[in-house]
Amino acid sequence: MGNNTTERAVTLKDLARELGIHPSTVSRVLHSDPDSARGAASAATARRIRELAAEVGYSPDPQATSLRTRRTQLLGVIVPRLSDLVLAIMYEGIEEAAAAIGYSAFVTNSHDDVAEQRRQVEIMLARRVDGLIIGDSHLDVDVLPELRDRAVPFVLMNRRHPGFPSSTCDDTRGGELVAEHLWAKGHRRVSVIAGEPYASTAVDRTGGFVDRWHALGGELPDGSIVWSRFDTQGGREAAEKILSARSAPTAIFAVNDFAAIGAMGALRSHGMIVGQDCAVVGYNDTSLAAELPIPLSSVRSPMAEIGRQAVGLLEGVLRGEAVESVRLEPSLQVRESSA
């Protein structure tokens, strides 16, 4: 009866009225664990309260709760773009871990644009998120020191930045793995499609590769390292540049699977067969890599786990702890493209 158009949600007061007791009693009971009643009510009353709450499907209004408790249980996530599979998977990890500790996550895309990044941070803060996970940190110019000064709780994800807590893959190690692999396979003339120079992922993967390569006695003449976008088209363009140089390399390391796929396309256009005329190794071991017509060797990074760990770190920061950055171990998956 009286079930009108605008069906309002049940409130604490509704429950209290129904039971003839005070809202505060209801609140206290619902916040205590099922057997104790935190001294708020008799066992019988507590049961009546819980039964009614379950029956009518009471769920507390999070806006009202936030207002009073000054915590929104909201977490802001900023990524370059969610259409980058790598970030999308990390976000799945975030969502899962956040849900597990009673938080909800908000994502937005900054398109790796510094102005947009600032704007998104402000939007998140205006929404009163409890903390931020920043997935688009730039090594050069950055908002991070300012955020710290403003005492905003945040952690970095995927990309690190000196002096700030982050959850990342050990990208330097990843680069080293590739150098060791290609060297062992006998390659001596190699090129790197290095990604964007403002991203620590790109810099570390390339750096790890270069250092290890030199340590093994390898050479990397000028033009061996080509910075590029992370996507397929960027990889293709970079590969074109590499192939138009004097002597083609016998192997290419692309710091991203999608760039690697673009490179494979360019190689084919030049009449070269991937895995035979030129090896290709990617990074992240996305679900695509193993299933490509020519399966792609790739450095596997625990993407979902990076997201989960980011939530764990942020949790620590929110509790006021001093947290240590997490750096997860990569592993190399060798496939036909470099076998």
Add this chain to the structure above:
Amino acid sequence: MGNNTTERAVTLKDLARELGIHPSTVSRVLHSDPDSARGAASAATARRIRELAAEVGYSPDPQATSLRTRRTQLLGVIVPRLSDLVLAIMYEGIEEAAAAIGYSAFVTNSHDDVAEQRRQVEIMLARRVDGLIIGDSHLDVDVLPELRDRAVPFVLMNRRHPGFPSSTCDDTRGGELVAEHLWAKGHRRVSVIAGEPYASTAVDRTGGFVDRWHALGGELPDGSIVWSRFDTQGGREAAEKILSARSAPTAIFAVNDFAAIGAMGALRSHGMIVGQDCAVVGYNDTSLAAELPIPLSSVRSPMAEIGRQAVGLLEGVLRGEAVESVRLEPSLQVRESSA
């Protein structure tokens, strides 16, 4: 001075105290457009208020606002998985359109699991979103009628469902385009990797193809249609099934680019050259398609626009209007894989 650890945000009351006026006056001024002051204050006072607000960076607490106005300006989005590039791009469209009308969006993954879908809906409603965009609707069992009964404002995206407003691509038309193309190229023995039978996208694309194919005089013996997962691995498995049958087809239509990529892999394993021995056509024209080693023909669907339109529809629903489903036009991009 007194800038302590927990830097509380500026409130209306703070502004009012600073200016020696009443909070309600400040509220009214800040809600009127810059020249009128809605009769709430003198031009001079209004200016003082606005200047102070700008100076201290006042931003209203959205939780408090929601509590009072009973609208959260929050929008829930449920997708099968954000790591599906197609959904990720639609979400980018949603985010953009939502921001433009002052809404923030929440996404979660249901993994196309019906129980999980219900759970996510409840979580969204518990968060008091103003409306839902559902991107994982199943043709068979579904929560939709129940949501309607509960008067929850929602619209569908990507997948349609009879009787509910949706923003989709005209998938039937997309299937037809492929049938026409393959028929014109002289193919007579074709197979379809049809996707998941509970998704309208899969059903419509396949249906459009089949009907048009028959209309053109083509035949589709048993086993020509293989239902599958939407991802690369699903496509590979489906293609294996197709290729192990009596006679291999001369063309394969996969209702998803990733499934098409998997199929290309399977073809290569069987020693067939894509585009020569067997044509392949995908769907969605994701950024990868054009850049693959063998560029993939694909039906282009306006993914971001589908997301934007979904927000537009939902806006209508929230205003209580009767909205019409949107069905956007696809177009075929022919490339080497079927040329």
Add this chain to the structure above:
DNA sequence: ACGGTGTACCCAATCGATTGGGTAAGCTGT
């Protein structure tokens, strides 16, 4: 001088939940 009409504000309730501080009744021990 007086009714009328603005103008420029202020007051207080309200949204829903939380929480520090009561209090009355009943029981226990001595």
Add this chain to the structure above:
DNA sequence: ACAGCTTACCCAATCGATTGGGTACACCGT
């Protein structure tokens, strides 16, 4: 019989913004 404790509650302020309904004063025309 009474101090002291426990049990089982209730009261009211509070978080920050919004909004229907005042009120006090100035000015205008007649």
